[in-house]
Amino acid sequence: MGWFGNRKEPPAAASRQDRTRCWEARDAYFACLDASGVVVAGSEGSRCAGQNKAYQENCARSWIDYFNKRRVLAEQQKPILAQAAMQAEEAKRRSS
Amino acid sequence: MSMNTITFAARRAVRLPKPTNALQYYFSHSPSTSSARAPRSISTGGPRRRYSTPVNDKQQNKSAVGVFSPQAAALFVLAGTGLFLYFKWEKERLAEQKQKDMESRTVGRAHVGGPFQMTTHEGKPFSDKDMLGKWSLIYFGFTNCPDICPDELDKMSAAVNTLDESYGPIVQPIFISVDPARDTIPQMARYVADFHPRLVGLTGDYATAKATCKAYRVYFSTPPDAKPGDDYLVDHSIFFYFMDPDGKFVEAFGKSSSAEDVVERVKRELEEWKAERGRLV
Structure with missing residues (x-):
């Protein structure tokens, strides 16, 4: 199961290359989810199977859980951040 | 007999007054009889039995201090x-x-930092004493960190590279593990090699990591009984600290500070230090 599961204890931490590979796989998978309009990873059915496989192979389980949770959180924060940005813009416009 | 005569003669010669007591003396010298300098405002009668002279005092005060x-x-x-x-x-x-x-120099300096004893990624002992005489940037994290730690360490390395160009190697980058169960010495050695060549990775056992983090006001969530083979993440404070050559805290940088922000802040501190002490470290 990728670089993480095969190693003896303690498993070697991800190297820079490992990290980059994982991030790229994650970005590809999340782009696919975005295209399918899915926020919560795993609820997309079989649509992004290829990307998901690469993601699972290149990232540790704990990282996958973390990235998936953060994706949901970021999605929830989007309207709030947009609103904050709009208010900031308005305040700027009023003061000038 | 001759004594009496002399005394009598002397008395006549100097015309000594013959006061019988103090009261009589006072009356004979009271303003109403002895001087007409100030008009009498209170009494127009003859000498009155008075034991102080308020009228006279007031006049004298007025002439002494002017119009008050x-x-x-x-x-x-x-x-x-x-x-x-x-x-x-x-x-x-x-x-x-x-x-x-004096902004952020001596006024309101945070109590961050303190004695600690850990081991470098080369297996050498490293304590707070080893930080003295050098500026340091310290980041707390763990090698299995998904994205924030490597980002922050890259930022720190970039800042140190820029500072090296201007000042030489006077800023020491340090990475302290908050996950000692998995971050063994060889693990740290592999990890720090990905970043700045001078980056020192520090690890130890759970107690030393906890004590160091306590001194630096760093929170981390690693459970004390974490096993080296477990796959878990550590929640921890993601500031990195800028400390002066006396080991005193100067500044903390968060995720929102860029490498340029860090360089600018460090340079400002270095210049102030130089102006104050005439040297850079």
Whole structure:
């Protein structure tokens, strides 16, 4: 199961290359989810199977859980951040 | 007999007054009889039995201090208050200016840092004493960190590279593990190699990591009984600290500070230090 599961204890931490590979796989998978309009990873059915496989192979389980949770959180924060940005813009416009 | 004669003669010669007691003496010298300098305002009768002379005192005071009326007193108090307030304001303004100049140097310096004893990624002991005489940037994290730690360490490395160009190697980057169960010495050695060549990775056992983090006010969530083979993440404070050559805290940088922000802040501190002490470390 990728670089993480095969190693003896303690498993070697991800190297820079490992990290980059994982991030790229994650970005590809999340782009696919975005295209399918899915926020919560795993609820997309079989649509992004290829990307998901690469993601699972290149990232540790704990990282996958973390990235998936953060994706949901970021999605929830989007309207709030947009609103904050709009208010900031308005305040700027009023003061000038 | 001759003694009596001499005494009598002397008395006649100097015309000594013959006061019988103090009261009689006073009356014979009271203003109403001895001097007409001030008009009498209270009594127009003959000598009165009085034991003080308020009228006379008042006249003398007036001639001594000039005109001191209630208006003058009010003016005096007003001017005094005005001056007092002005100087107070001016003093506050100067203090504020000074505070601005000394910004974050000695005033309100946070109590971050303290004694610790850990081991470097090369297996050498490293304590807070090893930080003295050098500026340091310290980041707390763990090698299995998904994205924030490597980002922050890259930022720190970039800042140190820029500073190296201007000043030489006077800023020491340090990475302290908050996950000692998995971050063994070889693990740390592999990890720090990905970043700045001078980056020192520090690890130890759970107790030393906990003590160091406590000194640096760093939170981390690693459970004490974490096993080396477990796949878990550590929640931890993601600031990195900038410490001076005396081992004193200067600044903390968060995720929102860029490498340029860090360089700018460090340079400002270095220049102030140089101006103050005539040397860079």
